[in-house]
Amino acid sequence: MKRLQFLQALAIAFGMAASSASLAQGYPNKPIRLIVPFPAAGATDLFARTLGQKMGDKLGTTLVVDNKPGAGGAIGSDQAAKAAPDGYTILLATTSTHSIGPAISKLPYDTVRDFTPIAHVGDAASIMLVPVNSPAKTVREWIDYAKKNPGKLNYASSGNGTIVQLTAELFKAQAGVFVTHIPYKGTALAIPDLISGKVDVLFDSLPTGMPHVRDGRLRALGVTSLKRSPLAPELPAIADTLPGYESNTWFGFYGPKNLPADIVAKINKAANEALADPEVKEKLARLGIEPAVPGTPDQFAKMVAVDAAKWKKIVVDRKITNE
Known part of the structure; x- marks a missing residue:
């Protein structure tokens, strides 16, 4: 009986393998x-x-x-x-x-x-954006500025639990700064407040953030990839200041x-x-x-x-x- 069960299981296994091989051989046909x-x-x-x-x-x-x-x-x-x-x-x-x-x-x-x-x-990758009137012109200067003003600065995000919020929280954790979270329904809605200075920092995507930087309405401090991005080679990596930082x-x-x-x-x-x-x-x-x-x-x-x-x-x- 055990031998019969073994042979049946073996036959099923071979049948499944043959079926998979046949499926893959003709793939794709639709x-x-x-x-x-x-x-x-x-x-x-x-x-x-x-x-x-x-x-x-x-x-x-x-x-x-x-x-x-x-x-x-x-x-x-x-x-x-x-x-x-x-x-x-x-x-x-x-x-x-x-x-x-x-x-x-x-x-x-x-x-x-x-x-x-x-x-x-x-x-x-994302970029770290600040208003053009921000006193910080580099990532290091922004961290120092935040440490001198604990709890007084804020950051915008595209909502609770989003990659934008987590990118900022990762930055806060590694930089050792306290910055208040202000969630928006999308980063596009946060941009006007960032430009006006109501918001102190935003981590936004390259396509939506860089046009404002090149128009002189915002300042970009760095990119969230481990190294400079070929899509914005003029920006340093935040990891140059915070080793290992990546989002x-x-x-x-x-x-x-x-x-x-x-x-x-x-x-x-x-x-x-x-x-x-x-x-x-x-x-x-x-x-x-x-x-x-x-x-x-x-x-x-x-x-x-x-x-x-x-x-x-x-x-x-x-x-x-x-x-």
């Missing part, structure tokens, strides 16, 4: 649904459409962007997690969905157990759990090849996004694990909520 868990026309959506078009050319099919916004990206991410693991539904995830979300909210999915990592595809919004592809390795490899290869295309690089630069260095799914998973641990510590230590 359009691929690319879930973007954020609204249309936003940076994540534009990134998906730019990269997805070129990836479709590489894969010989079409990547159809399906916007499923809501709950900080959790609604679309949950749909991707529950999709069939056949490679025809993939998710463009971000720091918000897989690093910050699990630390702040109770999610309907487990970011590790319920997904298959595919590829890290991009990073977007990037990463972008990456995930599939549902149990996605066959051969399909993962095909999508990963198409993504890396698309990111190397000069036209794609140019379009991403306009969005303030740097293409990720080509890597494996395992490298992507490890990067996200480190990033999630960093933000969880900030959320816990600083008692951050999304309310």
Whole structure:
């Protein structure tokens, strides 16, 4: 009886392997649904459409962007997690969905157990902005200014629990300064108050912040990537003043759990090849996004694990909520 059960289990295993191999061999033979868990026309959506078009050319099919916004990206991410693991539904995830979300909210999915990592595809740094009449012209001067005025300065964010707030809180933690949080419904609404001096500092994206800097309405003190960004090479890295300081919004592809390795490899290869295309690089630069260095799914998973641990510590230590 035990021998029969063993042979049956072996047959099932071989059958599943053969089925997966057959699926991967003919993949893809129809359009691929690319879930973007954020609204249309936003940076994540534009990134998906730019990269997805070129990836479709590489894969010989079409990547159809399906916007499923809501709950900080959790609604679309949950749909991707529950999709069939056949490679025809993939998710463009971000720091918000897989690093910050699990630390702040109770999610309907487990970011590790319920997904298959595919590829890290991009990073977007922010810039530290202050009014032009701020006494600080460098990151060091701003830190010194804040330390001389504890509790008197404030920072704007795009809302409670957002990457903008956490970027500022990470800065506060490493710089050892006390600055009051003022949440807005988006950084665009905070910009006028920053220009007028009602707000003392804001960490904003490159595309939305730099035009105000180049027009002379705001001053940029530094970029949140570990090194100078090629998208704004004139700005020093904040890490030059605060060693190790880094805050990037990463972008990456995930599939549902149990996605066959051969399909993962095909999508990963198409993504890396698309990111190397000069036209794609140019379009991403306009969005303030740097293409990720080509890597494996395992490298992507490890990067996200480190990033999630960093933000969880900030959320816990600083008692951050999304309310």
